[in-house]
Amino acid sequence: MSLAAEYLRKLRLSINEIEVSKAHQLQGAGDLLIDIREPDETAAGLPAGAVALPRSALELKIEQLAQPGDQVMLLCGSGQRSLLAAANLHELGYTRICSVIGGYAAWKNAQLPVVVPPRMDSVQRQRYSRQMILDQVGEAGQARLEQSRVLVVGAGGLGCPASLYLAAAGVGTLTLADADRVELSNLHRQVLHGTASLGEPKVQSARARLRALNPEISVRALESRVTEANVEALVAEHDLIIDGADNLATRYLLNAACVAAGKPLVYAAVERFDAQVSVFWPAAPDGPWPCYRCLFPYPPPPEAAPNCAEAGVLGVVPGIVGMMQANEALKLLLQIGKPLTGRLLCFDARQASWRELRLPVDPHCPGCGDQPAAVGDIVSCRTAD
Numbered sequence: 001m002s003l004a005a006e007y008l009r010k011l012r013l014s015i016n017e018i019e020v021s022k023a024h025q026l027q028g029a030g031d032l033l034i035d036i037r038e039p040d041e042t043a044a045g046l047p048a049g050a051v052a053l054p055r056s057a058l059e060l061k062i063e064q065l066a067q068p069g070d071q072v073m074l075l076c077g078s079g080q081r082s083l084l085a086a087a088n089l090h091e092l093g094y095t096r097i098c099s100v101i102g103g104y105a106a107w108k109n110a111q112l113p114v115v116v117p118p119r120m121d122s123v124q125r126q127r128y129s130r131q132m133i134l135d136q137v138g139e140a141g142q143a144r145l146e147q148s149r150v151l152v153v154g155a156g157g158l159g160c161p162a163s164l165y166l167a168a169a170g171v172g173t174l175t176l177a178d179a180d181r182v183e184l185s186n187l188h189r190q191v192l193h194g195t196a197s198l199g200e201p202k203v204q205s206a207r208a209r210l211r212a213l214n215p216e217i218s219v220r221a222l223e224s225r226v227t228e229a230n231v232e233a234l235v236a237e238h239d240l241i242i243d244g245a246d247n248l249a250t251r252y253l254l255n256a257a258c259v260a261a262g263k264p265l266v267y268a269a270v271e272r273f274d275a276q277v278s279v280f281w282p283a284a285p286d287g288p289w290p291c292y293r294c295l296f297p298y299p300p301p302p303e304a305a306p307n308c309a310e311a312g313v314l315g316v317v318p319g320i321v322g323m324m325q326a327n328e329a330l331k332l333l334l335q336i337g338k339p340l341t342g343r344l345l346c347f348d349a350r351q352a353s354w355r356e357l358r359l360p361v362d363p364h365c366p367g368c369g370d371q372p373a374a375v376g377d378i379v380s381c382r383t384a385d
């Protein structure tokens with residue numbers, strides 16, 4: 001017996017090995033499956049739901065995925081490298097580690113689900129290189145962004161900066177919904193539009209600018225308001241929604257549709273020198289968290305809620321919180337960091353200060369409580385005092 005074979009035989013006495021069917025079952029129960037093969041191997045496919053973390057980086061990066069007490073399963077090509085890697089992780093303190101017998105070959109033979117990551121060409125690698133070198137993004141995160149679909153409601157002061165950075169980051173599908181045309185008074189804050197675009201539909205002007213920035217992505221221009229008739233279908237088609245609406249009726253409608261569909265709503269609002277930003281997502285995996293109506297159960301009378309045309313706004317203010325919305329969206333899509341769920345950030349441009357308010361869930365909330373209003377039930381908003 002060779003030295004390597006003898007060593008593997010000894011390891012088998014101390015490291016837990018499991019069949020692929022058992023690994024698939026445990027994965028379904030929430031246990032982590034790591035494919036430790038090299039990128040040129042996983043490019044052809046890997047188990048669905050597995051995290052790709054090459055053997056060469058395993059010890060250095062495992063802490064970002066699992067703590068020593070967690071159950072972790074390792075899979076390689078045939079079950080040998082994963083056994084050696086499991087021994088190393090065991091020494092690091094990962095005592096609930098196991099190796100999948102037969103590796104990816106056995107997984108495929110058992111006809112268990114696999115995914116083939118989208119191939120990234122050299123142009124894309126260069127375009128996204130500065131964010132892909134981040135451990136928390138990498139090729140897998142970039143592929144996730146490419147497969148993501150974000151609805152941006154409003155191509156105005158918030159939607160412009162938010163979609164600019166989402167497009168630059170490589171979010172694969174952006175849908176912009178807005179029925180307005182570009183006016184001269186928009187240009188001090190709606191930075192996707194230029195003087196040459198005056199009179200054009202905002203979504204067309206925005207689409208041209210975003211496609212010029214990043215032709216790799218798909219930008220859908222919906223020259224329409226979000227209404228009761230289209231909101232549910234729009235929300236269903238997207239992973240998350242950026243609220244850049246300029247009116248309260250749309251905000252309440254978006255909140256209702258997002259609560260019903262279990263989708264995150266990335267919210268911001270501006271007035272004069274002040275802004276607010278938060279993430280409303282009652283159904284988040286670490287929830288429950290509040291919805292928009294836990295904070296604002298009913299809209300105020302119109303005279304108490306002036307829009308930018310009435311109250312005025314310093315152009316940079318929506319720029320700052322629109323980018324905060326892009327930041328929250330990217331974190332949610334990449335599943336990194338701590339989202340703004342349950343927190344309201346309030347920005348004061350004059351003082352250059354941020355205040356953070358804790359937002360509790362309201363158990364009697366008309367949006368997400370015991371008896372939520374129907375998606376189109378704006379009437380109940382209007383009639384409440």
Ligand SMILES: [Zn+2]
Pocket residue numbers: 290291292293294295362365366367368369
């Ligand atoms: Zn609520």
